[in-house]
Amino acid sequence: MPLRLCVATAFLMGIIVAVQAASTITVGQHGLLLTQSSASIKQGDRIVFTNEDDVIHNIHIFGPGPDDSTDLGLQKPGISLTYRFDKAGTYRVRCNIHPSVRMAVTVK
Amino acid sequence: MLGRDNKTVLGTVVPTEPTGNRVSAAALIFLSSGLLLVVLLSTVLRTNPAVALPSFAIQTGQPCAACHIGAFGPQLTPYGRDFKLHGYVASDGKDHGLPLAWTAMASFTHTLEPQPGGAAPGFKPNDNIALDETSLYWAGRITPEVGGFIEFMFDGVSQQPQFGNVDIRHASEGELFDHDLLWGVTINNSPTVQDPWNSTPVWGFPYNRSPLAPTPMAATLVDGGLAQRAAGAGAYVLWNELLYLESDVYKGLDTGALRAVGQVPVDDGDQTTAFMPYARVALIEDWKNDHLEIGAYGISAHILPGGNQTFGLFNRVTDAALDATYQFISDPTKVTSDRLSAHATYIHEIARMEASSAETLTGMLLDHSLDTVRLDVSYSFAATVTPSVQYFRSTGTADINYWSTPNGSPNSDGMIFEVAYVPWGKPDSPFPNVNFRLAVQYVNYFRFDGSSIGARNNNNVFFSLWSAVKF
Secondary structure, rough: HHHHHHHHHHHHHHHHHHHHOOOOOOOOEOOOOOOOOEEEEEOEEEEEEEOOOOOOOEEEEOOOOOOOEEEEEEOOOOOOOEEEEOEEEEEEOOOOOOOOOOEEEEOO | OOOHOOOOHHHEEOOOOOOOOOOOHHHHHHHHHHHHHHHHHHHHHHOOOOOOOOOHHHHOOOHHHHHHHOOOOOOOOOOHHHHHOOOOOOOOOOHHHHHHEEEEEEEEEEEEOOOOOOOOOOOOOOOOOEEEEEEEEEEEEEEOOOOEEEEEEEEEEEEEEEEEEEEEEEEEEEEEEEEEEEEEEEEEEEOOOOOOOOOOOOOOOOOOOOOOOOOOOOHHHHHOOOOEEEEEEEEEEOHHHHHHEEEHHHHHHHHHHHHHHOOOOOOOEEEOOOOOEEEEEEEEOOOOEEEEEEEEEEEEEEHHHHHOOOOOOOOEEEEEEEEEEEEEEEOOOOOOOOOOEEEEEEEEEEEEHHHHHHOOOOOOOEEEEEEEEEEEEEEEOOEEEEEEEEEEEEEEEOOOOOOOOOOOOEEEEEEEEEEEOOOOOOOOOOOOEEEEEEEEEEEEEEEEEOOOOOOOHHHHHEEEEEEEEOO
């Protein structure tokens, strides 16, 4: 196999591995609760929040710094919101409307 | 113990007992206002003061059914309790303007036998139509960390404007022993108005009843005896969503303050003489479809019957109560799913009647007790039709020199049947700002003021239309 082909193949494999390394998990808003109370993920992983209730929700992510926060806005029934966790640290996920909708996310 | 000669009103006078606290009700109000001001200012100074102040439903973007079983207040769902415990500040983040809401209740009352002289001044002996009350609420988030509600009402039967219920609070979150801790402070004007469960008196079933039908005269102090006639401040914690603890201190309003808030009569009512401690504890457990609460609460007070200070004595009244709430939600993902709820409360009151005994000089018993039991069950179909039934009973020390009943007994018991219909307040309702509740209620007495003979004459049918508009 020519050297160039080997390098190209290796490069492509690297991309594929890198893409596969970033995973996505789905968390449901179900009965005014999140379907899991905590998650441990890697940098670059995504969480998809799916509103399975019949009322409007919100996803507000706090962290990893004490003043860092991202409000993903309102979320109608059946709608999903996705957030990619790019920084390592500890996050808190809240719904501004429903105090019981919350979870902790650890990003390594 | 309340109810003698229908003097069920309480106020405050200058303390007469040797160790009484001499801080006046006005001072307490001033201090409470100061505390509130400090909380408000400390919050406002850290945030944008021009925040939105919408009423609860508009503020949260949620339909009535999200917070209320049957899609109309005041029976709370688990989320409704959460919203209250977190200080009424949860929001969808939009600016909805001033948090104003208006309610009105109109009714028709029929009693089995007419009431001689009229059901109330200006009303017929029977078959009365009335505008029971209309209220304007300031209800919602005041700052991002302070919320509450203040009710200004007009009593259509007594034709009297007055302050209604008030509960203003601040809540915050933290951790204790590696578990979630929610803590808060409240300023309110009626013991148990701040309580998130409907098994305590202020928000207990029935959620409305006829102001023109006879009611038994005996009632415990915590069962409405201090409503809107006291001011209190307290703190609460909810640990690990398991243990709820609360402690408050109340002070009865003095005559001037009672007049100012529209409470009448003020001159011949019972009055309190010192700070009144109130305590509450509850254990709660939430499963996927079920919620259970078991708790206790109590209050202690010194009361001058009729405000009479001649003998320098007071009645020492202590209420200790147990309560429980159970709710079953058939589908937690749908606020319109069927919901079963049941409440129980037992209040035991003991009273050392030193003032009353000295005042009457008729051999009144010195020690009295009064026990109240209430059990109710309701089932809400699709948050639209909600039938309910309640058994109630009050039994106490028979004393012909105290209770103005034919045989001196305060005992009453009976049942209440009700069906409520609420067409709106659901996610697909056409008017998110408007809702109403149409209900028919039947009250059946087995005993009334100590006697089963003629008790049924007080049975009544009560049709009510309760409407709410959120501006």
